[in-house]
Amino acid sequence: MLTLYHWEPNANSGKPMLALAEKGVKFQSHYLDLLNFDQHKPEYLKINPNGTIPALVHDDLVLTESTAIMEYADEAFPGPKLTPDDPVERWRMRWWMRFFDQYFAPSLSMIGWSIFVGPSVRNKDPEELKAAIERIPLKERRIAWSKAIYNTFSPEELEESRRRVGVGTLALEKALSDRQWIAGETYSLADINGFNLGYALPLAQPQLCNDEKTPHILHWLRAIYARPAAKATWKLGRTPMAERVKYLES
Amino acid sequence: MLELYHWEPNTFSLKPLIVLHEKGISFTSRYTDFVSLQQYALPANIAENVEVQHNPERDGPILVADGVPMTESFFITLYLDESYPEKPLRPADAYGRWQVLMWARFVNEVLEPAVSTLGAKQYLAPALAARDRRDVEKTISRMPTEEQRGAWSAALNNTYTDELVADSRRKIALGVRKIEDALAASDWLVGNAYSLADIDAYAILSPLRDLEADLLADAPRTAAWLVRIDARPAVQAALATSRTGKPQEAFTPGPEHSRWG
Numbered sequence: 001m002l003t004l005y006h007w008e009p010n011a012n013s014g015k016p017m018l019a020l021a022e023k024g025v026k027f028q029s030h031y032l033d034l035l036n037f038d039q040h041k042p043e044y045l046k047i048n049p050n051g052t053i054p055a056l057v058h059d060d061l062v063l064t065e066s067t068a069i070m071e072y073a074d075e076a077f078p079g080p081k082l083t084p085d086d087p088v089e090r091w092r093m094r095w096w097m098r099f100f101d102q103y104f105a106p107s108l109s110m111i112g113w114s115i116f117v118g119p120s121v122r123n124k125d126p127e128e129l130k131a132a133i134e135r136i137p138l139k140e141r142r143i144a145w146s147k148a149i150y151n152t153f154s155p156e157e158l159e160e161s162r163r164r165v166g167v168g169t170l171a172l173e174k175a176l177s178d179r180q181w182i183a184g185e186t187y188s189l190a191d192i193n194g195f196n197l198g199y200a201l202p203l204a205q206p207q208l209c210n211d212e213k214t215p216h217i218l219h220w221l222r223a224i225y226a227r228p229a230a231k232a233t234w235k236l237g238r239t240p241m242a243e244r245v246k247y248l249e250s
Numbered sequence: 251m252l253e254l255y256h257w258e259p260n261t262f263s264l265k266p267l268i269v270l271h272e273k274g275i276s277f278t279s280r281y282t283d284f285v286s287l288q289q290y291a292l293p294a295n296i297a298e299n300v301e302v303q304h305n306p307e308r309d310g311p312i313l314v315a316d317g318v319p320m321t322e323s324f325f326i327t328l329y330l331d332e333s334y335p336e337k338p339l340r341p342a343d344a345y346g347r348w349q350v351l352m353w354a355r356f357v358n359e360v361l362e363p364a365v366s367t368l369g370a371k372q373y374l375a376p377a378l379a380a381r382d383r384r385d386v387e388k389t390i391s392r393m394p395t396e397e398q399r400g401a402w403s404a405a406l407n408n409t410y411t412d413e414l415v416a417d418s419r420r421k422i423a424l425g426v427r428k429i430e431d432a433l434a435a436s437d438w439l440v441g442n443a444y445s446l447a448d449i450d451a452y453a454i455l456s457p458l459r460d461l462e463a464d465l466l467a468d469a470p471r472t473a474a475w476l477v478r479i480d481a482r483p484a485v486q487a488a489l490a491t492s493r494t495g496k497p498q499e500a501f502t503p504g505p506e507h508s509r510w511g
Contacts, residue, residue, distance in 0.1 A: 065352060068355065072347070091320050098306055103306065106508075140508065
């Protein structure tokens with residue numbers, strides 16, 4: 001029995017969705033609406049007490065943290081391997097996933113939350129919002145949601161995040177100018193991770209990421225979206241956010 | 251051939267040194283004095299790699315294998331365990347391996363910035379203050395990333411605030427409690443065997459016994475676990491590579507604290 005609790009094919013939720021699709025592993029999909037705080041409701045906290053998504057439930061095991069879930073799925077299930085055979089490529093896959101997860105994505109998502117997540121939920125009833133924030137189990141997530149909802153990211157924080165998105169984009173372009181895939185010659189979990197982070201980068205940051213300035217990133221994004229598993233995964237999106245992927249058809 | 255660029259056997263540098271000795275892998279040691287900033291004077295074929303310049307540890311060991319310089323101390327140990335499968339240091343099953351990854355993520359996100367901040371304030375800042383300030387400033391100005399320049403300037407000027415120290419202590423207390431809880435069920439963090447998860451957490455927590463011993467006072471299982479790991483011949487061999495005789499005082503600014511609070 002395999003159930004994935006996830007939101008849109010985007011950022012963290014999209015990582016195990018795409019990895020399982022690439023492997024051809026069937027799973028029961030349990031959609032949680034992040035903007036409706038489904039991930040902090042008691043039914044879900046019974047599955048993952050931290051209230052973070054995604055979570056993968058495999059028989060009696062509960063797996064959390066999207067990147068670690070992907071590594072688990074690649075080892076536990078049959079299908080094409082998404083981890084290179086060469087140990088140096090495996091090291092590079094993991095290095096880049098950490099760079100995406102802990103440097104690039106937090107900055108990109110701070111910008112995304114300030115312009116998208118915050119405005120999307122701010123028109124809800126203030127008391128309901130306050131109660132929703134209080135239900136969030138992890139302190140750092142509580143701070144992040146408060147900042148997004150009440151738009152209290154400081155200009156310095158946002159400026160620093162924009163700077164880091166610039167640094168991350170240049171580093172990625174440099175890496176992809178040496179290699180076809182992030183880890184080397186093999187399409188891997190690092191590409192799946194990076195695609196979830198970057199599929200809409202040319203739309204969100206058109207002055208930084210475009211065919212002239214970052215041709216290798218654009219080529220790489222289009223090559224991943226050309227894969228049937230990516231197309232099928234992004235079709236599961238329910239919001240305009242996931243539809244931004246269509247940019248890659250051009 | 252394997253070459254390891256490393257400093258004193260403490261925190262980040264200690265992890266691969268332990269694994270190399272546990273597995274009996276031969277390697278060439280390239281001792282690099284991090285407090286003298288020798289890690290910013292490495293050959294260009296190493297220094298100019300993206301993964302070296304954007305090393306999340308900022309300053310840490312670099313393993314060169316097949317001409318590729320690899321950074322990030324836990325991922326180096328994972329590389330060694332996968333390349334030299336004799337005497338495995340991870341469980342054989344996918345769930346056990348997921349647990350090892352989860353420990354490493356917790357250690358790198360919560361404990362490493364916290365312990366590094368306290369160690370840098372205690373040992374690194376005074377060591378830098380004793381050196382020629384203009385020399386240090388010149389090296390800092392040539393560091394490849396703004397993050398590195400900021401971290402080393404903070405150490406040089408000892409700008410660690412009381413708030414940051416208090417937050418670091420809070421994070422360490424949280425980590426010690428988590429380890430203490432895990433050790434209630436087993437002698438080791440994952441399953442019933444010593445693994446990369448133990449090595450990873452040990453390397454970061456071991457120097458606390460000198461630095462902030464009070465944070466371990468209510469954690470008898472954690473204290474006994476540190477002593478169990480101390481006693482391993484491979485750990486003793488790794489610690490014996492020290493040139494200063496005080497490896498537990500060797501600190502760099504370390505990875506940054508999460509910007510999301």
